[in-house]
Amino acid sequence: MPPASPEAPRLLSGIRVLDLTTDVAGAYCALQFAKCGADVDRIDGDEPPSGWAVYLDAYLHAGKNRTRGGRDLAGLQAAAGAYDAVIGDPDLPWADLAGHLRDGAVTATVDPFGETGPYRDWRGTELVFASAGGATGYTRAPDGEPVFGFGHRYEMLAGLYLFTAACAALGGEPGPGEPRVPAIRVSAMETVASVLPYLTTQYVYNGSLSTVEQSGPRYTGACRDGYVVIYAGGPWTDIVAMFERPELDGDARFATPGARFRNEAELGRMFADWCGARTVAEVVAAADRANVAICPAVGLADVLGDEQLALRDGWEPVEVPGVGTGRAPREPYVVNRWRTAGIAAKENA
Amino acid sequence: MSTGPLNGIRVLDFTHVWSGPMGTRTLAALGAEVIKVEGPKRPDMLRGVRAVGVLSRYPEFTPGADSANRNAWFNTQNTDKYGVTVDIKDPRGLALVHKIAATSHVFIANYRPGVLARIGMGEDDLRAVRPDIIYAEMPGYGADGPMAGMQAYGAQFEANSGAAAVTGGDGPPLLTGYALGDAVAGISAAAAVSAAVASWRRTGEGCHLEIAQRDAMLSMFGEYFLAESLGRPEPQRRNGSPDHAPHGVYRAGDHWVAIAVDDDAQWTALADVLNVAADPAVAEFGTHKARRAGLDRVEEVTAAWVAPYTDASGLVARLQAAGVPAALVADGADLVADRHLRAAGFFAELDHPSTGRHEYPGLPFRMNGERLGGRTPAPRFGEHDDDVLTRVCGLDAAAIAELRADGVIAPRPDDPRQEG
Numbered sequence: 001m002p003p004a005s006p007e008a009p010r011l012l013s014g015i016r017v018l019d020l021t022t023d024v025a026g027a028y029c030a031l032q033f034a035k036c037g038a039d040v041d042r043i044d045g046d047e048p049p050s051g052w053a054v055y056l057d058a059y060l061h062a063g064k065n066r067t068r069g070g071r072d073l074a075g076l077q078a079a080a081g082a083y084d085a086v087i088g089d090p091d092l093p094w095a096d097l098a099g100h101l102r103d104g105a106v107t108a109t110v111d112p113f114g115e116t117g118p119y120r121d122w123r124g125t126e127l128v129f130a131s132a133g134g135a136t137g138y139t140r141a142p143d144g145e146p147v148f149g150f151g152h153r154y155e156m157l158a159g160l161y162l163f164t165a166a167c168a169a170l171g172g173e174p175g176p177g178e179p180r181v182p183a184i185r186v187s188a189m190e191t192v193a194s195v196l197p198y199l200t201t202q203y204v205y206n207g208s209l210s211t212v213e214q215s216g217p218r219y220t221g222a223c224r225d226g227y228v229v230i231y232a233g234g235p236w237t238d239i240v241a242m243f244e245r246p247e248l249d250g251d252a253r254f255a256t257p258g259a260r261f262r263n264e265a266e267l268g269r270m271f272a273d274w275c276g277a278r279t280v281a282e283v284v285a286a287a288d289r290a291n292v293a294i295c296p297a298v299g300l301a302d303v304l305g306d307e308q309l310a311l312r313d314g315w316e317p318v319e320v321p322g323v324g325t326g327r328a329p330r331e332p333y334v335v336n337r338w339r340t341a342g343i344a345a346k347e348n349a
Numbered sequence: 350m351s352t353g354p355l356n357g358i359r360v361l362d363f364t365h366v367w368s369g370p371m372g373t374r375t376l377a378a379l380g381a382e383v384i385k386v387e388g389p390k391r392p393d394m395l396r397g398v399r400a401v402g403v404l405s406r407y408p409e410f411t412p413g414a415d416s417a418n419r420n421a422w423f424n425t426q427n428t429d430k431y432g433v434t435v436d437i438k439d440p441r442g443l444a445l446v447h448k449i450a451a452t453s454h455v456f457i458a459n460y461r462p463g464v465l466a467r468i469g470m471g472e473d474d475l476r477a478v479r480p481d482i483i484y485a486e487m488p489g490y491g492a493d494g495p496m497a498g499m500q501a502y503g504a505q506f507e508a509n510s511g512a513a514a515v516t517g518g519d520g521p522p523l524l525t526g527y528a529l530g531d532a533v534a535g536i537s538a539a540a541a542v543s544a545a546v547a548s549w550r551r552t553g554e555g556c557h558l559e560i561a562q563r564d565a566m567l568s569m570f571g572e573y574f575l576a577e578s579l580g581r582p583e584p585q586r587r588n589g590s591p592d593h594a595p596h597g598v599y600r601a602g603d604h605w606v607a608i609a610v611d612d613d614a615q616w617t618a619l620a621d622v623l624n625v626a627a628d629p630a631v632a633e634f635g636t637h638k639a640r641r642a643g644l645d646r647v648e649e650v651t652a653a654w655v656a657p658y659t660d661a662s663g664l665v666a667r668l669q670a671a672g673v674p675a676a677l678v679a680d681g682a683d684l685v686a687d688r689h690l691r692a693a694g695f696f697a698e699l700d701h702p703s704t705g706r707h708e709y710p711g712l713p714f715r716m717n718g719e720r721l722g723g724r725t726p727a728p729r730f731g732e733h734d735d736d737v738l739t740r741v742c743g744l745d746a747a748a749i750a751e752l753r754a755d756g757v758i759a760p761r762p763d764d765p766r767q768e769g
Binding site: 009011012014015032036051052053055056058059060113114115116117118119122123124125126127128129130131132133134135136137138139140141142145146147148149150151152153156157158160161163164165167168169170171172173175178179182183184185186187188189190191193194195196197198199200201202203204205206208209210211218220222227228229230231233234257258261291293295296297298299300301302303304306307308309311312314315318320323324326327328329330331332333334335336337340 | 355379408409410491496502505509512513514520522523524526528537546547550551558561564565567571575596598607611680708709
């Protein structure tokens with residue numbers, strides 16, 4: 001892994017953030033500040049993590065200045081004036097804190113469901129948010145069971161939304177009548193509903209609850225030695241070339257994406273048969289030749305060994321107390337090409 | 350309604366399909382003036398011109414003569430934006446978008462590496478007219494390296510990020526039904542741009558941003574890579590969790606109910622609500638340790654306990670009232686009718702000239718108690734050509750008419766020549 005440049009541009013250097021969160025979403029928001037070079041002071045809760053949660057805790061708080069205790073209101077009020085952003089849970093005494101923040105600072109909170117409304121006091125988890133927000137129902141296992149996914153991805157997305165809005169408010173001019181310290185809030189349930197591509201619009205347009213029609217059919221194909229993922233939304237002529245079955249050229253069952261959706265199961269069987277007779281490498285090579293979007297479905301260990309990510313310096317060391325130093329993804333954005341310049345140099349050599 | 354924290358920031362938007370437009374939809378909701386550019390003969394694919402056979406995208410299943418303006422997907426992902434059409438292969442068209450760039454704080458696109466420079470929209474081209482521009486690119490895997498030229502769709506990001514493998518648990522890889530990777534990439538791009546705007550406000554300096562869409566997906570489950578890299582992979586179980594038991598979705602009538610029990614009190618409350626407190630399994634699995642050890646059996650009994658209930662929504666309400674994290678596994682109709690989303694004003698009722706008055710989903714932002722975004726419907730194809738070319742580029746009506754006659758911009762949306 002090439003070393004990170006010591007001159008890495010830091011978009012938010014000089015910004016000071018106070019992280020008082022106890023939830024994943026808020027902590028992820030603060031993590032984004034830290035990854036952009038902000039100075040993030042975190043006050044941990046009283047309970048240290050245990051079990052598998054130690055990995056989540058280490059990932060969420062990498063690069064932050066961590067202390068424990070000191071959450072009394074008077075202490076927070078005394079400290080608040082030093083910060084550009086304060087991120088915390090919905091039940092923090094925000095009204096008592098806001099008066100102690102400097103002009104132009106922001107406060108940022110993720111509500112599980114929202115500030116108001118019938119579910120305001122409901123308890124949320126990743127599974128609950130994903131289900132209430134419509135994502136779980138969108139994803140089905142082969143046996144028809146809805147699948148929420150895994151981990152805390154929607155909670156982290158809520159945190160990413162919060163970071164986006166908090167940065168937007170930093171240094172902005174308040175509108176007429178708006179407070180000098182903007183209060184940003186994001187709902188975790190609404191976060192999930194917001195990332196569905198068109199589900200509710202389609203329903204209000206015509207009453208359809210179909211969830212299968214994307215821009216093209218997608219399949220998981222079982223090869224002799226592993227799995228691939230197939231996106232069949234490209235030109236049909238390319239897919240015909242990949243199958244090496246010219247008799248299918250112009251076949252009305254598959255010529256357009258709409259027709260492919262209507263005959264999705266039949267096309268799926270064709271892909272299954274074709275993949276089943278080949279290795280992953282053979283399938284990917286044939287797809288590349290024909291310009292069809294097929295790629296291996298890899299595991300986490302494969303991703304950790306991924307050449308592209310290594311060249312992009314895509315991992316950073318993160319210490320897990322009591323376990324060791326592992327690797328976690330860097331921020332997914334590169335500023336002024338600082339950690340990708342080496343790739344071009346290598347390719348030009 | 351608040352103008353939003355990005356009020357005064359102009360974004361020249363060369364994104365298309367889903368991931369990029371999701372990002373600029375986010376910026377627009379936050380108050381930025383987003384000017385979306387399409388080619389007069391190359392509308393955004395989400396307008397459905399290529400997939401017009403997918404009738405479920407259209408009002409009353411009818412694409413109609415105006416199909417490019419009636420697609421549910423496009424009309425969801427492009428609210429609050431301006432839309433212009435410019436043929437940048439024509440030197441006059443390229444000059445126009447450079448003129449827009451000169452007044453823009455941000456340029457953003459999601460083309461494959463190398464395309465923008467070839468069409469005259471490279472970073473050097475735009476920095477020549479706007480030295481402090483924030484220039485954001487969204488390649489699938491990065492501008493360089495062995496994967497740079499690979500096709501990049503949301504499904505691919507799920508597959509080659511490891512997400513599909515983990516989602517499938519101990520079974521085959523499983524894709525999210527709607528390609529979460531696209532949305533993640535779009536919001537990640539908006540986040541990077543927003544941070545760059547904050548930097549620009551303080552320093553006056555723009556920058557180059559590269560948001561690799563596959564990399565964005567990795568950040569959503571960094572803890573899994575951290576554990577894997579230390580040789581402590583999390584055992585996978587479909588719909589499972591390392592912290593909860595039971596944890597899954599359970600059939601209740603014609604719906605599914607999601608339940609996630611975190612501690613012993615919630616387990617007892619679950620049993621009480623389901624009227625199974627006398628079942629020996631309640632005591633047998635009364636501790637978190639016992640439930641984790643007997644997870645298969647815990648899931649089995651929970652499914653059996655839930656099965657007799659046919660009022661899924663009512664059951665969820667009772668579970669939540671008892672302190673048990675639970676939710677209806679909602680479909681599109683459930684979301685539209687959801688009393689909480691409606692009370693929160695999540696849906697914005699917007700008049701769209703080509704589809705009529707409908708509700709569109711919002712984004713999850715509130716600032717000072719006010720919802721952000723949901724101001725205007727998605728632009729019809731070329732809807733703001735006259736406005737933007739006059740207001741931003743300083744053209745008069747005669748010049749615009751000449752461009753239109755020469756095909757540099759599209760016919761007006763109501764012109765019969767502009768059909769599906």
